[in-house]
Every structure is written in structure tokens, then in C-alpha cells.
Amino acid sequence: MNPYYLIGGGFLLLLLTWILAKQVRSRVLVLLFLLSIITYIDRVCIAVAGPRMQQELDISPDKWGWVVGAFTISYALFEIPSGAMADRIGARAVLTRIVAWWSVFTTLTGAVSNYFLLLFVRFCFGAGEAGAYPGATSAVSRWFPSAERARATGIVWMASRLGGAMSPLLVVPIQMAYGWRMSFYVFGVLGAVWCVIWYIWYRNTPGEKEGVTRQELDQIGPPPSGAHHGLPWGYAFRQKNFLLILLMYHTYCWGSYFYLSWLHTYLQKGRGFSEDEMKLWSTLPFLFGACGNLIGGFLSDVFVRRFGLKFARRSIGAVGLALSGIFMLSTSQTPNKEHAVLFLALGYGSMDCMLPVAWAVCMDVGRRYAGAMSGAMNMAGQLGSFLTSVVFGYVVVWANGDYNVPLVYMGVMLLVSAWLFTLIDPTIPLVREGEEETALPKAA
Helix, strand or coil, X not given: CCHHHHHHHHHHHHHHHHHHCCCHHHHHHHHHHHHHHHHHHHHHHHHHHHHHHHHHCCCCHHHHHHHHHXXXXXXXXXXXXXXXXXXXXXXXXXXXXXXXXXXXXXXXXXXXXXXXXXXXXXXXXXXXXXXXXXXXXXHHHHHCCHHHHHHHHHHHHHHHHHHHHHHHHHHHHHHHHHCHHHHHHHHHXXXXXXXXXXHHHCCCCHHHCCCCCHHHHHHHCCCCCCCCCCCXXXXXXXXXXXXXXXXXXXXXXXXXXXXXXXXXXXXXXXXCCCHHHHHHHCCHHHHHHHHHHHHHHHHHHHHHHHHCHXXXXXXXXXXXXXXXXXXXXXXXXXXXXXHHHHHHHHHHHHHHHHHHHHHHHHHHHHHHHHHHHHHHHHHHHHHHHHHHHHHHHHHHHHCCCXXXXXXXXXXXXXXXXXXXXXXXXXXXXXXXXXXXXXXHHHHC
């Protein structure tokens, strides 16, 4: 079946969901779902186009590591300010600014003429996209009750994997017909359309939005009371829970960012897949990841009701990460290229069971500081993404072109992340009730 028919049918299904949704928060989720798809289409586009770009611009593996790393370092640097801004002024203006910015630099990626200009554009792209998921997390924390947050976050992250799966199906035909530059021009337009819809329709709290019934307001619960203060960072960094969350996500991203930065190069140069074969095989990990997000978010919310918050978050997170580490190590050892893709897909599906749980933990622990908390977690993660992006290229060169060697250290880091998740306690808030007054002066 033509992939364009499947993609078109998916968007029609989203439109039907919007029309038939009885609850306004379901429509909020549809818009966040679309945001996540567009985010990852734009983000994975460069990974799909990577082999052609490296050839045309004469970029070696070690230099390409800096190209994908340039995005992650700026993304990390601007995560906390963007997430904190979403807490303070709301996701309506913040997400509009973010999507508009990254759409401009997606388009400009197609216009670069040399290595150093590409580094600059990708750095600016990362700075603009920073805060997209903390902003979405802030919106979910205001629009969804706690028993629905992992499921809602799982759906948002499932969309990101669908975006990653769609990228090869869209990018490869475009770049085969018109060159790799055209794919960036096309995808830069998608975000602009989303910005207009989001800013016109969305409101920062359910109470501001027309059409929200009293029954739905009661289901969502009351909004945070009192004036919003910035997260007391000095106080937060003295909390064990806060540091564990940051370290867990940092080590996780050492393994996860491979799929967004090096996967397509790995399959072509490391495993010998042709560009035509890539259209099918490179989508498999993202489809497994989409299922993992949905399953992990759903199970976590079910477990919250049956076994309590601590068991629900820890069990899904730790088991998913441990399995992903085992599958990553298995990939590095198998000589069969189809088995390698299958192991990678199972690994991505396993680690993505953890993903909505980790972001739900930010809401559990951060509460009114959910945007800042998730921004801090993602900043720590993206520092790991930057390091692994750069290290991967140098390890390949050191290993005389063996693309399997870097998978070993990534698998080990995922196992470390699994252990760290078992130590996180989501029942302990970042700032306890009554402690804010004493915490704020220490952060000043």
C-alpha cells in the first residue's frame, strides 16, 4: 500500500477524533499529538538525509557527530528556560514561538553550502526546538488529572515515534526525486500551519476555554493556587530525587539518541542496507517505539490505581530500560543485518515504555513546576545525547569503520539508567507543601 495513503488516512482519523471528542482536553491532546509528529519529522529528517549530506558536503563520521551534536547541545542549554517560561506564562505563547522558530531553521538547513554553516544552522534549530516537550508537559499537567497523565504523555510520545517512522517514507522519495535539500523546504511549512491553529484555539487553563463543562473541570481538578514563583533551583539541587531523575535521563539518552542521529547511517554504512531498503527497515524501530509509548503510559496509569504511584512508575521505567540495554548489546553481537534491526526495534519499544513514565514522574514530583522539572530532566538528557553523538563518530573511526562497537557502551549506559530508575520516588514532591517559603530565599 502506498505510504502516502496511510499517512493521509491517519490525519483524517485525527480530524474525526477532533470532531467527535466530547471532552475539550481530548482536543488539546490531538494538537499536542500533531506537535509531536511534526517535531520528529523535522528532527529525524536530517538523520534520513544524512548519508547524502555527508557525501555532498564531504563530511567524515567524526565531523558528522558534531553536526548532530550541535543540535543537542543548544537544545540542552535552552530546555530549562523554555520549560520554566511555560510554567510562568503558559504553553500557548511558548509553544507558538518554539514551533515557528524551529520551522524557520528546518527550512534553512536545506540552504546550507558547507560544514560550518550547517553546524550554525543546526545549533540554532536546537535552540528553537528546546522546550517543546516541557511545554507540552506543562499543558498536560494543567489539562489532565494525575490518573490520566502518563497515558496522555504516552500518546504524545507515541506521536513522536510515528513522526520518526514517517520520515523515511516521506524524505527518501523526495530526496530521490528532488535532492535532500527539498525535504527540508517541505517540512518547514508544516510547523507554520500548526502555530496558527494552536494560538487561535488553545488556552492555558481549562477555566479560560469556552466549552469546558463543569463536569470536566471537576474531573481535571483545581488549577495551582497562588502566584507562580520560579523553581527554587538551589533547593532543588539538594534533593536526592531531583538528582536521580536527571542522572537517570542522562544515561538513558546515551542509548536513545542513537535512533535519531545515527540509525540511518548505521543501517546503510554499518549493515549494508540500500537506500531503497531503508524505507521499510528504518521505520521498524519507530513503530515499535510508538507501541511502547502507548503500552507504557497505559500500564503505568493502570498500575497507579491498583498498586500505587511508586510501584507503577518504577516497575515500568526500570524494566523497560533494562530490556533496551540487553537488546542494544545483542544488536552489537549479531552478524545478521535483519536480526540487528529487529533487536534495535525491540530495544526502542522497550525503552519507550519508560518514556511517558519518566515525564509523568516530572509532573508527580514537580507539580506546579512540571515544566521546569521536565526541562531540567531533558537538559540533562540532551547533554548525554550530545556526548554520545560526538563519541559515536570518533569510536567508529577508532574501530576502523566498525559501527557496532559504539552500541556496547550505549547498552551499558541503558542498564545503568534502569538501576537509577529503581531509586526514584515519585511520591516525594520537589517542594513539599509549606516548604516553598523557606525554599525561595535560598534560590535567590
